[in-house]
Amino acid sequence: MKRTPMAPGKGFKRPDAAELRKKQAEARLKVPVLRPKACKACGDRFTPARKGQAACGIECALQVVADAKAKKERIATRAAKAAARPRSWWLAKAQEDFNAYIRARDADRPCISCLRHHDGSYDAGHYLTTGARPELRFTETNVHKQCVPCNRHLHGNPVLYRAELVRRVGLPEVERLEGPHAPLKLTIPDLQALRDHYRAELRELKARIE
Structure with a gap:
């Protein structure tokens, strides 16, 4: 059966092609209003x-x-x-930012060895030194705020350091530090990532304190 096309509804007006093209051209030429x-x-x-x-x-x-x-x-x-820059440069920079974080983390604590609060300078002192145990260089439980006399003049004051370290982190963790560890092989990208990490940690720590 042949279907009859549906007639346009009431009020329907087919748009004029020339008028439509004119409106489209005007829209393309319209300059948008830009703010100062x-x-x-x-x-x-x-x-x-x-x-x-x-x-x-x-x-x-x-x-x-x-x-x-x-x-x-x-x-x-x-x-x-x-x-x-050589790897040694990046190692020194990563250590610098790590040490700054440790000193800020322990800002309210006394020297881990002599337990004194004083106006002198403080280091980030390693319980097991970077020379003897380089693999623990960036292990946070192995590094704490320590006064310069204990760290430099008394060679780390290790006996008193250990006694306070046991109190702070527990004997199992101290024994874990003293146990064997795999060598730490850090590449330049590893050191760059460590530096960025501890810089961010230091900023966050200072923001919380302020």
Whole structure:
């Protein structure tokens, strides 16, 4: 059976093709309203003429391009220097940030050996030293705030250190530290990750204290 096409509903008006094309062209030509913003070069506020415009004029635009190029060169230079630095440099930097974290962690505690609070300087003292047990260099339970006289002049004051360490972390942990351990083989990326980790830990610790 032949079907009769459905007639348009009441009030329906087929759009004129020419009128439709005109409206589409007008929509494409319509300029969006952009909000004023600060120029990246001079800081003055201006109304951009197009999206993504970062500078208020030609001179500032040239300055923005020059600044971006200089920033890119600085990043490349830092990357080249980092790649050229030996493992010993990264080890020292990781140790520096680790030690700073330990001193901040134990800021309210006395020296782990002599149990004194005083106005002198403090180190991050290793119970088992980095020379004797390098694999425990970054083990937090092996490192505590220690005054300079105990750490440097008394060679770590190990007898009193151990007595207080047992009280703080427990005898099983001390015996675990004193037991055998696999060698610690840290690559440059490992040391970079350790440095970043303890920098973040130190920032978080200081934020909690403040």
